[in-house]
Amino acid sequence: MSGPLLQGIVVENHGALFDVLVEGGTVRCLLRGKLKKEKRRRVAPVAAGDRVKLSMLGAGRGVIEEVMPRESDLSRRAAGSVPLQQTLVANVEQAVIVFAAAEPRADLFMLDRFLVAATAAGVGPVICINKCDLVDGEPPRARFAVYRQGGFRLLFTSAATGEGVSELRETLKDRQSVLCGPSGVGKSSLLNAVAPGLSLRTGEMGEVTHKGRHTTSAISYLQLPFGGWVADTPGLRQLGFWEVKPTEIAAAFPDLAPYLGRCQYSNCSHRADPGCALTAAVAAGEVEARRLKSFLQMGGGKQ
């Protein structure tokens, strides 16, 4: 090792190599061997957003020696038969969950899963419905009303017309965020709209999993010209959970919260049980049947 350790922030991951932004530029780094051994159940001990210490090997090349403790960790279960934790992005405080009003029309069950993942990771969710130019007037707002009533922040945007873009810029300003959601909803287009200098590539296929073939585009952590950082993620078709507890699932369902623990029987399955407070709330029109179904699908009803 030569010289003192430099501090930096991981901005991109290319397989076993990590680009770290330090004062004066980017250093392409390997991991010190001891870091690889530390966490066996992880795909990698370092992810975009991590704050690290590194030593230089030569011009533009270095070795990550140390990873600072994380403030948050948005993880998923990596693809494959062995359960491995894959950190998508570290240290973000906010997740902007992007879905489209149309093309592709938002799958609300998938939106609920993203909300659970963000909430469980301690990352504050903001729901962003993009491509509002493709639908007329109120319908998208009505479709997502349950989320607003539950207390979630909602943005309605169009990268094509600029609708809601200044609101998104305000949301990202001076904060550390991740944009996540399925492929093709306009995440990269929105980032280009808030900060044209980023020049992100759009219209590409994100994560595609065929049998025996798995391509994953890199997650890049970008510095915003108006202050703040944002991670652009490739389309995540599914956010397989990493060890999410039933109480953490419940935290993403504020609309159901007032009824939890109020069923007649403590082992209530919330399906057709007598004295179930949740099914009664659905029957009374106080809770959406679809939200209850989503909650139960994720295993949220378990004691």
Ligand SMILES: Nc1nc2c(ncn2[C@@H]2O[C@H](COP(=O)(O)OP(=O)(O)O)[C@@H](O)[C@H]2O)c(=O)[nH]1
């Ligand atoms: N009509 C319309 N098309 C959009 C909008 N935002 C993105 N697109 C298009 O949707 C496609 C996918 O956009 P992209 O930003 O690559 O999506 P990503 O995969 O979520 O990053 C591209 O062809 C974009 O031009 C929008 O607000 N309205």
Ligand SMILES: [Mg+2]
């Ligand atoms: Mg993209």
Ligand SMILES: [Zn+2]
């Ligand atoms: Zn019940």
